[in-house]
Amino acid sequence: MEFKIAVLGGDGIGPEVTAQGVMVLKALERLYGHRFDLEYGDVGGASMDNHGTPLLPEVRDLAASADAVLFGAVGGPKWDDPSASQHPEDALLQLRAHLGVFANIRPVKVYQWLADSSVLKPAVLEGVDLVVVRELTGGLYYAQPKGRTQTPQGISAVDTMRYNEEEIERVLRVGFELARSRRGRLASVDKANVLECSRLWRQTAIRLAPEYPEVELEHVLVDSCAMQLIQQPSRFDVIVTENTFGDILTDEASVLAASMGVLPSASLAGVPRSGGTIPGFYEPIHGTAPDIAGKGIANPIGSILSVAMMARYSLGLTEEAAWVERGVEQVLADGYRTADIAVAGASPVGTEEMGGLILAAMERGR
Numbered sequence: 001m002e003f004k005i006a007v008l009g010g011d012g013i014g015p016e017v018t019a020q021g022v023m024v025l026k027a028l029e030r031l032y033g034h035r036f037d038l039e040y041g042d043v044g045g046a047s048m049d050n051h052g053t054p055l056l057p058e059v060r061d062l063a064a065s066a067d068a069v070l071f072g073a074v075g076g077p078k079w080d081d082p083s084a085s086q087h088p089e090d091a092l093l094q095l096r097a098h099l100g101v102f103a104n105i106r107p108v109k110v111y112q113w114l115a116d117s118s119v120l121k122p123a124v125l126e127g128v129d130l131v132v133v134r135e136l137t138g139g140l141y142y143a144q145p146k147g148r149t150q151t152p153q154g155i156s157a158v159d160t161m162r163y164n165e166e167e168i169e170r171v172l173r174v175g176f177e178l179a180r181s182r183r184g185r186l187a188s189v190d191k192a193n194v195l196e197c198s199r200l201w202r203q204t205a206i207r208l209a210p211e212y213p214e215v216e217l218e219h220v221l222v223d224s225c226a227m228q229l230i231q232q233p234s235r236f237d238v239i240v241t242e243n244t245f246g247d248i249l250t251d252e253a254s255v256l257a258a259s260m261g262v263l264p265s266a267s268l269a270g271v272p273r274s275g276g277t278i279p280g281f282y283e284p285i286h287g288t289a290p291d292i293a294g295k296g297i298a299n300p301i302g303s304i305l306s307v308a309m310m311a312r313y314s315l316g317l318t319e320e321a322a323w324v325e326r327g328v329e330q331v332l333a334d335g336y337r338t339a340d341i342a343v344a345g346a347s348p349v350g351t352e353e354m355g356g357l358i359l360a361a362m363e364r365g366r
Helices: 014-032 045-051 057-065 089-099 112-117 165-181 196-211 222-231 243-253 301-313 318-333 351-364
Strands: 002-010 035-040 068-073 103-109 129-135 147-151 154-158 185-190 216-221 238-241 264-268 280-284
Touching: 002 014, 002 045, 002 057, 014 035, 014 068, 014 301, 014 318, 014 351, 057 089, 068 089, 068 301, 089 280, 103 165, 103 243, 112 318, 129 165, 129 243, 165 185, 165 196, 165 238, 185 196, 185 222, 185 243, 196 216, 216 222, 222 238, 222 243, 238 243, 264 301, 280 301, 301 318, 301 351, 318 351
Parallel strands: 002 035, 002 068, 068 280, 129 238, 185 216, 185 238
Antiparallel strands: 103 129, 103 264, 147 154, 264 280
């Protein structure tokens, strides 16, 4: 089978970890006979430096024409001026909106071999296997009015949280469908005691619930959810929430898995289905990590597992996806660690070495 993949490495460690994801795609070519037409583009700060804009129209169109996008990360101190008219992150927001990928799927699985790498007690982590569904194209990050104005009292800034019923319903349905295919529990996270958007969110969830009688729905306030994710994370199966809450909660949930470096994500314009062929946007959940960029020590597992999600949801390659995941699990079981998940006294491996170890484990398991 032949697929077109847009590869947008971005900034910082983005290109480093994305290169390991590409290595896995090439292994799928070699061992399964697929063909991946890889097309590369600048994005974020790299694009600002090279082209004067975070996202060129031709790169946006490349992403839209691909079967899937493999993305790295954007941003960094070089472009952090808050008074600037454009920022690297603008590219990511524009791509999400242009592609219509409204549902961000972030699985959080605690590997038993990494229990000692987490700051939490192993007993807290036992049985943790959850998915966060984050609404990705609405809310504070997109709604207008947005901006700053000069007033007699000084500078005034405004961001607007706005959702309509259709936007809420479609992402809630993703949550319900995922819960139905898993353990049948859905936690809808909001702030309905304060925010009108959250009250509409909760009302919509209540309206949809009778269509999914096999799913147990609960409503959890976002501050309570943040606490329970650390105190009792195994109680969650699927969490669904709006854009800003989801951004914060998924970063918090990375503590459960020991590091952001091991967590992948998929952004889709529909319900994720194993063996599906819906175009998607795939990236590790971490940022550009400028403090370690160029040192060859970044963890590529999040990017490699993002390739596995790509294979499963956008390319219809379920066997290949499982093959990649088994390779990652085997390397972790064998005790290999990058610096972010290494315990005291251990000798960590670098980015390329970890990628090579995973590839070797995949080949042995073929």
